[in-house]
Amino acid sequence: MSLLSRIALPSVLSGIVFSASIHAQSANILLYHHIADDTPHSTSTTTAQFAEQLDHFEEQGYKIIGLEEMVHRIQTGEALNEKSLALTFDDGFVSVCENAYPELKRRGLPFTVFVSTAPVDKGYTGYCNWQQLKEMSKNGATIANHTTDHGYLVRSSLNDAHWLQNAKDSINKAQQRIKEEIGTAPMLFAYPYGEYNNELKHWVSEQGYIAFGQQSGSIGLNSDWQALPRYNAAGNYGSVNSLRHKINAHPLPLNYSELPDPVTQQRQPTMTVNLLPSKDAYYPHLRCYINGQALEPNWLSDTSFSVIPQQPLGNGRHRVNCTAPHRNGSPFYWLSQQWLVMAE
Ligand SMILES: [Zn+2]
Structure with missing residues (x-):
């Protein structure tokens, strides 16, 4: 460390x-x-x-x-x-x-x-x-x-x-x-x-x-x-x-230990991501998905966004994936966060 x-x-x-x-x-x-x-x-x-x-x-x-x-x-x-x-x-x-x-x-x-x-x-x-x-x-x-x-x-x-x-x-x-x-x-x-x-x-x-x-x-x-x-x-x-x-992908530039604890009791948990400045990854084209369905990122600044599932999640595992392309189109920069929903 x-x-x-x-x-x-x-x-x-x-x-x-x-x-x-x-x-x-x-x-x-x-x-x-x-x-x-x-x-x-x-x-x-x-x-x-x-x-x-x-x-x-x-x-x-x-x-x-x-x-x-x-x-x-x-x-x-x-x-x-x-x-x-x-x-x-x-x-x-x-x-x-x-x-x-x-x-x-x-x-x-x-x-x-x-x-x-x-x-x-x-x-x-x-x-x-x-x-x-x-x-x-x-x-x-x-x-x-x-x-x-x-x-x-x-x-x-x-x-x-x-x-x-x-x-x-x-x-x-x-x-x-x-x-x-x-x-x-x-x-x-x-x-x-x-x-x-x-x-x-x-x-x-x-x-x-x-x-x-x-x-x-x-x-x-x-x-x-x-x-x-x-x-x-x-x-x-x-x-x-x-x-x-x-x-061929690279990690989306961020400090991964800052990601939220995956275990949550919320059915619509928020993932907030603070991206590091990058001259290669093209953040305006960042796309997110939950369980394969498109999810609109909510931009808080040029390098900070949050994503919230639009529909309540059932108990169990779900994955949020976000990718941004290189400025030249490829390769991709990749992030995945797991949610393990354990609500009442
Ligand atoms: Zn196993």
Whole structure:
């Protein structure tokens, strides 16, 4: 955190905010679940689609790097290929071991698997086993923490005094199991369902984890390191056409740790965003959407706007996405905020 402030602050003070050199310090992460032809559409990337994606990344000059390396390079300002991608797989489904892994190994690509340890410990069919995970870890895979049981971590935060302790126990235990079985456990954590609140994020940060949600977006110097976005590369979003602009996107310039706590009891919660001055992102063409429907931003100044859902939101997860184009039309600058509505 302190290192991040030291890097970020001078660039803000000098007024040369988000210059071309900082653009090179942004990157994108893709999120997968199943790589299979017979699993649920919304969480699946077919084997053919997956190979097609990997071909596309290579053809377009993208460099696939490990997640830890990507984060480290951005945080420390080390050189990063302009087109850097990281591949992540949540849950440790068996198709990742059986279908994705051979393809990734053949191409020599690094990747990260966020594993919930209880299904693996119990030997559930449908999940990779420890032997498979260990084998992958010797050939490019990072095996990382996705809790023990994939429970909802923050849904009981409003009515259960033990919710945080339960979350801590699940994360600690999973970390211990990964270390025991794989021999090493990186400080990387993915929130089940991408659900978190500020209190959990704070504890995760204190422990030293870098943590990942499921909202879309790009990462850069001003990211919230305990709420990093990933682009879903499955279901309707799995085609090369759908991914083309996202893998080339940059973070919308703002301090991401200032975004509101995603857990809300309001049905029409306000997201206020203070953009950083940018000579590249063209704010007048900023567009916002909630759950895919257009949402008019309410401009408070040249660089500050708020968005409020026009219709009351039902309980559960919703996502607000905002994008602004580069002055030249492309690439896009991206922001996504999750709302987890838990009203009476
Ligand atoms: Zn998951």
